[in-house]
Every structure is written in structure tokens, then in C-alpha cells.
Amino acid sequence: MxxxxxxxxxxxxxxxxxxxxxxxxxxxxxxxxxxxxxxxxxxxxxxxxxxxxxxxxxxxxxASKKSGLLALLFPVGERGFDETDFEYVEAATAAAAEDGYQLLLWPNAVEDVASLRKIVAQGLVEGVLLMEVRAQDPRVEVLRDSGTPFCLIGRTDDSQDLTFVDADFSQWGPMALHHLLDLGHTNIGVISMSSDLLEAGYGPGVRTEKPLLDLAKRLGITITIKHAKATIRAGREAFEELTAEQPDITALIGFNEPALIGALEVAGARGINIPEDLSMLSFGISDEAENMTVPAQTTIGVDGRELGRMAAQYLVARLNGDKKSVLQYLTQPQFVDRGSTGLAPLGQK
Structure with missing residues (x-):
């Protein structure tokens, strides 16, 4: 036996x-x-x-006073975690590993600063990557007070002395409007993120919507925005409301990955052809997500992998004692035409 x-x-x-x-x-x-x-x-x-x-x-x-662990703060409960978000996390994880660090996802809410204070006070992590950044973000003050090295993927309103990588969201709306206006579209719908996120000062939403609305007013373009939760069901409802209020819209901009899928489902059920009947353009989604719909989506966005990798490298630089370099990077938008936008239908320009 x-x-x-x-x-x-x-x-x-x-x-x-x-x-x-x-x-x-x-x-x-x-x-x-x-x-x-x-x-x-x-x-x-x-x-x-x-x-x-x-x-x-x-x-x-x-014994060594070093854990080899980094935390990535991502409040998953607010809008979920999608394919595009995964690009940032995957790239940051790989870049951290190259320098001998492991990256842990910490999904607590932005407002849960008590738990954040505890984790940094106990020395469980050596540094922090911060995502889903607010214009006024309470997590930043906690990290500053603790002396914990950190890097933002995003930025606050007052970010002059912060380490960050971010997209220049102020260009996204104007770029989309000029593209659609060149195709004859003057009545455009937008399915954006939830109003709760906008009211909380979520950077990407705030910095995208204002320039879009300001330019639309100057150009005489009608913009109707529907704010929706990050669900397919919410996207269906938003598209129904949008087309009921503005039956003559000829183009749709999406800044809410799951909700736009719901909108496309309704459009398909109604026999609306894209781009012949309705042009469609999305903000800030990954290559994988862009090609998960039929048709594939024309987009304006950034390389999430590049930003995730750079954020991890900036954080490691701070961990290695670099306190003098200005480590800030604002990337320019990338336009990729996948054929989901076209000329406005005759009689509806």
C-alpha cells in the first residue's frame, strides 16, 4: 500500500x-x-x-521592504469592464512584468478612500496605476499623502505636477463632426455614457462632450445626446428615444461600447442599413471591439496598449527614484475608417 x-x-x-x-x-x-x-x-x-x-x-x-506588487485601481462596478479596458490592463501588466513587478486589479469604487488608505499604509503594494480618473479625484490626495508612487491613466483638472498618460479628448468631437459634415450630415445623434459618470466629473466624458457641442453650435449642426448605462438594453432604449425625438437623424456617434451594440440591434431589426441609411462612428474602442459588430465600426480613439504600457513604464521610473522628469503624455486621436460612415441620404441632409 x-x-x-x-x-x-x-x-x-x-x-x-x-x-x-x-x-x-x-x-x-x-x-x-x-x-x-x-x-x-x-x-x-x-x-x-x-x-x-x-x-x-x-x-x-x-524583510526587503519590497513586495514586487503594483495595484491597478479600476472601479469596475461603475460601467463594467469591457474588451477595450482589457487592452490597457493587459499592456500595463506585461510592461510591469518586464521590470519584475506583478500587477493586481483593485476594483473598489472611487469614493472608497478608506480602503485605499489601508492598502497603502500597510505597504502591500509599491506603486499604483489609477484608471477611470475624475476631474477632482479623491484617490489622488490619498496617494500623495501616503508618499506612494503612482501614475494616472487619465488626468485630473489640476494635473500639472502629476505623472499621467491620457488621450486628448478635446479633439475627438470636432474630428467626428468635421468628418460627418463633409459627408453631408447635419442632424446627428449621440449615445454617450451615463449621466452619473458625467456628473461625477469622469474625464473622458466631460472633455469630449463640451467641445463637440460647442463646435456643433458654431457649425449649425443639430446634436441630440442620450446618456445611457453601459448595457445593451440601455442602448436599445436610448436609440428608441433618440429616433422618436429626431426621426431625421442621419448619423450616430457612440461613446458607450455596450449601449451602441443595443442601438445597432434596434437598427438592424428596423431594416436600417449602415451606412446607406445611417452612418455610425464610435469613440475610444479597441480594434477587437470595433470588429465585433456588423458592420465594423469607423472609430476615433487611441492605442490603449500604448497608453497602458507607457503608464507602467512611468510608474516604474518613479519607483526607481526618478523624481525630476516630467512624465506626462497626451496622445493624439487616431481616425480609422472601416466603412460605417457614408454620404447622408438625399433629402435628409
């Missing part, structure tokens, strides 16, 4: 005995707290390999 007893796991004492050193010397080799000779380090590493010894990660972190 074979035994089911698990083999004894090697300990630090076992490593010390095989390497012919003290346990404290093994600790120094693991944490780097004190220098040891190359010859001694090699004996310790060889003993660890022979014994299959796996250091306790938390113990190492406590």
Missing part, C-alpha cells in the same frame, strides 16, 4: 545546512539586505535548486 503522506518541504535551515552557511546568510542572499560573496551566493542557490526550496514571497517582501 503506497503512502499518501506529502514529502517534507525544504526549509531555510535545510538550505543553510547544505550550503554550509548560517540561516541569516541565506536570508541575506534572498533579500539583499547585506552583501555576500559571489561564491557563497552560488552555494546557496545550488542548495536551493537541489532541495527544491521555494522562498516565502510575503516573508521576503517584509
Amino acid at each position: 503506497s503512502s499518501t503522506k506529502k514529502p517534507k518541504q525544504a526549509t531555510r535551515a535545510d538550505v543553510a545546512k547544505m550550503a554550509g552557511v548560517s540561516e541569516s546568510t541565506v536570508s541575506y542572499a534572498l533579500t539583499g539586505v547585506r552583501p555576500i560573496s559571489d561564491e557563497t551566493r552560488e552555494r546557496i542557490e545550488e542548495a536551493m535548486k537541489t532541495l527544491g526550496y521555494v522562498p516565502n514571497a510575503m516573508a521576503q517582501a517584509l
Whole structure:
């Protein structure tokens, strides 16, 4: 009868005995707290390999004052987590790993500053990436007060001394309007993010809508905006309301990935052809998301992978002691025509 007893796991004492050193010397080799000779380090590493010894990660972190962990603050409950968001997170995770850090997703609400204070006070993470940034974001003050290095993917209204990467949202609306006006569209609908996010000062929404409305007024373009929750059902309802109020709209701009899918479902059920009957353009969604609908969506946005990667690199630079460089990056919008916009239908320009 074979035994089911698990083999004894090697300990630090076992490593010390095989390497012919003290346990404290093994600790120094693991944490780097004190220098040891190359010859001694090699004996310790060889003993660890022979014994299959796996250091306790938390113990190492406590001893070295470094956890090797970064937190990415993303309040998932506010608008969900979609394919486009994943691009940022995936790229930031990969970039952090290249520098020896692991990235943990922390999904608590923006207003949950008490939990944030606790996590930084306990030293569980070395640095923080901040997403879904508000114009006035309470998390920024907590991180400043704690001395925790951080980088924003987004920016606050007062961001002069902050480390951040962001999109220049002020250009998105005007770029879309000029494109659609060149095609003859003067009555345009918009399905945007929820009014709750706008009222909370969510940067992308606030910085996109105002320039769009200001330019539309100067150009004589009719804009009707519907704010919707980030759900397919909400998008259906928003499109129904929009077309009831403005039956002559010839173009639709989406700034709400799930809701726009709902709008497309209603358009398809009604036999509305895109772009022959209705042109469609989306803001800020990934390549994968753009091609998940039929037809694929013409877009104005940014390279989320680039911003995610840069944010992680900026944060690591701060962790490595760079306190002087101005690490701020505002990327320009990219227009990609996938054929979902066309000439306004005759008689409805």
C-alpha cells in the first residue's frame, strides 16, 4: 500500500545546512539586505535548486521592504469592464512584468478612500496605476499623502505636477463632426455614457462632450445626446428615444461600447442599413471591439496598449527614484475608417 503522506518541504535551515552557511546568510542572499560573496551566493542557490526550496514571497517582501506588487485601481462596478479596458490592463501588466513587478486589479469604487488608505499604509503594494480618473479625484490626495508612487491613466483638472498618460479628448468631437459634415450630415445623434459618470466629473466624458457641442453650435449642426448605462438594453432604449425625438437623424456617434451594440440591434431589426441609411462612428474602442459588430465600426480613439504600457513604464521610473522628469503624455486621436460612415441620404441632409 503506497503512502499518501506529502514529502517534507525544504526549509531555510535545510538550505543553510547544505550550503554550509548560517540561516541569516541565506536570508541575506534572498533579500539583499547585506552583501555576500559571489561564491557563497552560488552555494546557496545550488542548495536551493537541489532541495527544491521555494522562498516565502510575503516573508521576503517584509524583510526587503519590497513586495514586487503594483495595484491597478479600476472601479469596475461603475460601467463594467469591457474588451477595450482589457487592452490597457493587459499592456500595463506585461510592461510591469518586464521590470519584475506583478500587477493586481483593485476594483473598489472611487469614493472608497478608506480602503485605499489601508492598502497603502500597510505597504502591500509599491506603486499604483489609477484608471477611470475624475476631474477632482479623491484617490489622488490619498496617494500623495501616503508618499506612494503612482501614475494616472487619465488626468485630473489640476494635473500639472502629476505623472499621467491620457488621450486628448478635446479633439475627438470636432474630428467626428468635421468628418460627418463633409459627408453631408447635419442632424446627428449621440449615445454617450451615463449621466452619473458625467456628473461625477469622469474625464473622458466631460472633455469630449463640451467641445463637440460647442463646435456643433458654431457649425449649425443639430446634436441630440442620450446618456445611457453601459448595457445593451440601455442602448436599445436610448436609440428608441433618440429616433422618436429626431426621426431625421442621419448619423450616430457612440461613446458607450455596450449601449451602441443595443442601438445597432434596434437598427438592424428596423431594416436600417449602415451606412446607406445611417452612418455610425464610435469613440475610444479597441480594434477587437470595433470588429465585433456588423458592420465594423469607423472609430476615433487611441492605442490603449500604448497608453497602458507607457503608464507602467512611468510608474516604474518613479519607483526607481526618478523624481525630476516630467512624465506626462497626451496622445493624439487616431481616425480609422472601416466603412460605417457614408454620404447622408438625399433629402435628409
